[in-house]
């Protein structure tokens with residue numbers, strides 16, 4: 001049941017996508033029908049990616065100018081174009097979002113999002129739609145930055161309403177909580193110690209009123225124990 005936050009290493013991530021991804025924003029890599037964003041939300045992460053739980057949106061900050069072009073990227077506006085006049089990733093994705101908003105394409109771009117929990121520990125957050133993009137003055141950084149707006153793809157066929165709510169919910173475990181739980185459970189299944197096929201699991205499901213902000217309600221489970229548990233609930 002692919003309804004929980006999968007935990008994978010960077011090697012597994014690369015294996016799954018058939019390539020090694022190094023950059024944050026990847027436009028249809030390897031001719032895929034979707035794009036891929038790698039997201040990091042640790043306090044010292046270089047970008048301010050994060051969830052807006054209230055509006056069920058994910059904000060993804062654009063990329064800085066390359067260090068080859070400017071010595072202090074954070075002191076410059078994030079660029080639309082490279083020095084040679086090509087669109088940067090910012091420019092590409094901004095155009096795609098604009099095309100969708102203006103009706104120049106029927107469907108928004110599908111973006112697969114992976115979230116970095118800590119070194120070499122990633123979580124597969126599934127698919128989102130790129131529905132909007134902004135380029136505006138960022139008061140905190142005193143420069144112009146991009147903000148890409150991602151909304152969860154809600155057409156998960158084959159899931160019951162309860163499963164779907166849990167799925168949506170599981171995406172919203174804040175990274176900081178995941179990090180705490182991952183350290184506490186030592187990166188192993190809380191039941192059997194397996195390191196295979198790990199997920200973040202809610203002890204009390206969202207549909208039954210469980211919290212995703214309380215580490216005590218979150219545990220790491222292997223695929224087998226996750227499945228056993230969901231059988232019991234259903």
Ligand SMILES: [Zn+2]
Nearest residue numbers: 189192222225
């Ligand atoms: Zn287990």
